[in-house]
Amino acid sequence: MRTPATILSVLLAVALGGCASESGVSPATTDANPTTDAGANDAMGCETHITFDPPIAIAGPSERVRAIATVGSSPGVPTYQWQVKFGAAILPFEDARADHSEITFPTTSAGVYEVSVAVNGGAFCPYALENFNVGTGGTSTNLRLAVRAPGAPPQERSLVFSHGVTSFAFGNFALDPGVVTSGFVRSGVTGVPSYLRFIPHGRPDQVVEAFAGATGAFTVTILDEIHDVLVVPMVAGYAPRLISNYASTDTLIAVETGLSATGVVHAPSGAALAGATVQVRLDGVPSTLTATTLGGAFAVAYQARAGALIEIEVVPPAGSGLPRLVASSAAFDLTQAIVVDYAAALATRDLAGTRIARGASDVATTRVDVVGTIGGAGQISTGATMASAAGTFRAVATTSATGILPTLRVPATPMKVVAEIAPADVAVVALDLAGVIPASIAMPVVPVHATTIVDLVGTPLVGVHVTLVPRGELALAALPPLELVTTTGGAVGVPYAVDGSYDLRIDDPAGRGAPTQLTDLSPTLAASIALPAAVVVTGTIKQSGNPNPVVGASVQVLCKACIGVDRTRPIAQAASDLAGRFTLVVPDLP
Numbered sequence: 001m002r003t004p005a006t007i008l009s010v011l012l013a014v015a016l017g018g019c020a021s022e023s024g025v026s027p028a029t030t031d032a033n034p035t036t037d038a039g040a041n042d043a044m045g046c047e048t049h050i051t052f053d054p055p056i057a058i059a060g061p062s063e064r065v066r067a068i069a070t071v072g073s074s075p076g077v078p079t080y081q082w083q084v085k086f087g088a089a090i091l092p093f094e095d096a097r098a099d100h101s102e103i104t105f106p107t108t109s110a111g112v113y114e115v116s117v118a119v120n121g122g123a124f125c126p127y128a129l130e131n132f133n134v135g136t137g138g139t140s141t142n143l144r145l146a147v148r149a150p151g152a153p154p155q156e157r158s159l160v161f162s163h164g165v166t167s168f169a170f171g172n173f174a175l176d177p178g179v180v181t182s183g184f185v186r187s188g189v190t191g192v193p194s195y196l197r198f199i200p201h202g203r204p205d206q207v208v209e210a211f212a213g214a215t216g217a218f219t220v221t222i223l224d225e226i227h228d229v230l231v232v233p234m235v236a237g238y239a240p241r242l243i244s245n246y247a248s249t250d251t252l253i254a255v256e257t258g259l260s261a262t263g264v265v266h267a268p269s270g271a272a273l274a275g276a277t278v279q280v281r282l283d284g285v286p287s288t289l290t291a292t293t294l295g296g297a298f299a300v301a302y303q304a305r306a307g308a309l310i311e312i313e314v315v316p317p318a319g320s321g322l323p324r325l326v327a328s329s330a331a332f333d334l335t336q337a338i339v340v341d342y343a344a345a346l347a348t349r350d351l352a353g354t355r356i357a358r359g360a361s362d363v364a365t366t367r368v369d370v371v372g373t374i375g376g377a378g379q380i381s382t383g384a385t386m387a388s389a390a391g392t393f394r395a396v397a398t399t400s401a402t403g404i405l406p407t408l409r410v411p412a413t414p415m416k417v418v419a420e421i422a423p424a425d426v427a428v429v430a431l432d433l434a435g436v437i438p439a440s441i442a443m444p445v446v447p448v449h450a451t452t453i454v455d456l457v458g459t460p461l462v463g464v465h466v467t468l469v470p471r472g473e474l475a476l477a478a479l480p481p482l483e484l485v486t487t488t489g490g491a492v493g494v495p496y497a498v499d500g501s502y503d504l505r506i507d508d509p510a511g512r513g514a515p516t517q518l519t520d521l522s523p524t525l526a527a528s529i530a531l532p533a534a535v536v537v538t539g540t541i542k543q544s545g546n547p548n549p550v551v552g553a554s555v556q557v558l559c560k561a562c563i564g565v566d567r568t569r570p571i572a573q574a575a576s577d578l579a580g581r582f583t584l585v586v587p588d589l590p
Helices: 039-044 564-568
Strands: 047-053 064-072 079-086 102-106 111-120 128-135 140-148 155-162 167-175 179-187 194-200 208-212 217-222 227-233 241-246 252-254 259-266 277-282 297-302 310-315 324-329 338-342 348-350 355-358 367-382 385-398 409-411 414-422 425-432 440-442 448-454 465-470 482-485 491-495 502-507 516-518 528-530 534-543 546-549 554-559 572-575 581-587
Touching: 047 111, 047 128, 064 079, 064 111, 064 128, 079 102, 111 167, 128 155, 128 167, 140 167, 140 534, 140 581, 155 167, 155 534, 194 217, 208 217, 259 277, 277 297, 277 338, 310 338, 310 367, 324 367, 355 414, 367 409, 385 409, 425 440, 465 491, 482 491, 534 554, 554 564, 554 581, 572 581
Parallel strands: 167 534, 179 252, 259 338, 355 440, 448 528
Antiparallel strands: 047 064, 064 102, 079 111, 111 128, 140 155, 140 554, 179 217, 194 208, 194 227, 227 241, 259 297, 277 310, 310 324, 324 385, 338 367, 348 409, 367 385, 367 414, 414 425, 448 491, 465 482, 465 502, 502 516, 534 546, 534 581, 554 572
């Protein structure tokens, strides 16, 4: 089994401007976005588009914007009928050209202005409608809008709006349908079944995954542009590699045996450690994964990468009580033997026979995790280069009917014991296992922290979703998030242990406030939490060259400045409806 590398995310920002199209429906057409994709109307020889000058506007008492109608392939002299709306109000406008093809209108207030034009040009010309966003000036909110839809590669655009607006019309998100490309993963003439990860240049958030089958054949839909391709063979004898500058017309992906890195793993006693798994990563590109022999020896195959940051990971055999080790250095020399030494002072204890209890009651038939992090748990060296290795540990067992733990070997260091007694009852206790093994571990009662979710003016909100997300060592225990919902008076009880660490995510499906997150909760919770100001984002998903809307596309708003796992966590998400439209509620971040 191979483990694909984790590729750090980098955002390609695509400037939106202020004039993104949104669909409009005229009396003569039911096309979901006639402005951008006129479809059958184009065949009649007339196209209508609206552009704006300036493309981005700021609200002000004397501000005005010019709307320009462009009509293509009209056989006659076109006439124009304009309308400008702000909310439910129809606004006055002035002709800017004698033929009425351009108008100006006031933008005294921030928000979305709906501008439409009907054209009669001697042939049928499609009605055009555009939404124009007017901001307040000053600071802006800068997010990412990501779309995944069947039949198209994943794609993103920047989502930028001025602080203080309450709505933002994104307009038409025109999906590039991509191209279908087929090829083979081979070593010489031998097909190699593999995992494939296609990464567009500059946009590693928008990866496409695929598999090459037993013959090495694959078919995948990707953007018609240059990619990097991570190839992880699923059979022994070949090294994973990252192929640069792959084009959709390339039909062959070659894999090789690669270079060999060898080494040995030593237990704290200095003896060889058998059954540990070892993997090397060079700038995130993995080597093969291998287990140590009875003599602690291993060999992995890798693709050389000049100047790479090299990370070496060791996972000890199950039941050893030892932590996972990770060390990294750009100075590691893989032509030298890799020597992994667990710290000599790292002892282990067996919790077999220890009772898990709460008060006078046994915590029976309950999953118990022992988790922790250990600084300086070992060291990894290649030749003269040596790096300290950080340690993480997790071991899992289930108590008996009388609350007794079976064999459970753990490091003799400070750890946390986590008992998932019920989904809303996760007890956590810190325990230093360096001394005598306790006969009984007392699990505390989990306090429930009461709070009320309100809007900006203090009105309690019923039906708000509140999610308690374990973090840190509790995330290491693989505990699932706990989903809660506010009840009468906006009340909710949030159970979290004093020795635990959590994030709290709050989302109102009714859009009465924007989603928010409290990070690394303190031992107390405020009596009330106000949802931040919300911006309602609307738009339409279409596929370029196709007049039909894209139904059921996944639409997510994501953080732009975040890194790591926070970059992948949606701030808001929705699916496009039967007309291809989506509505999202996002925070107005100053």
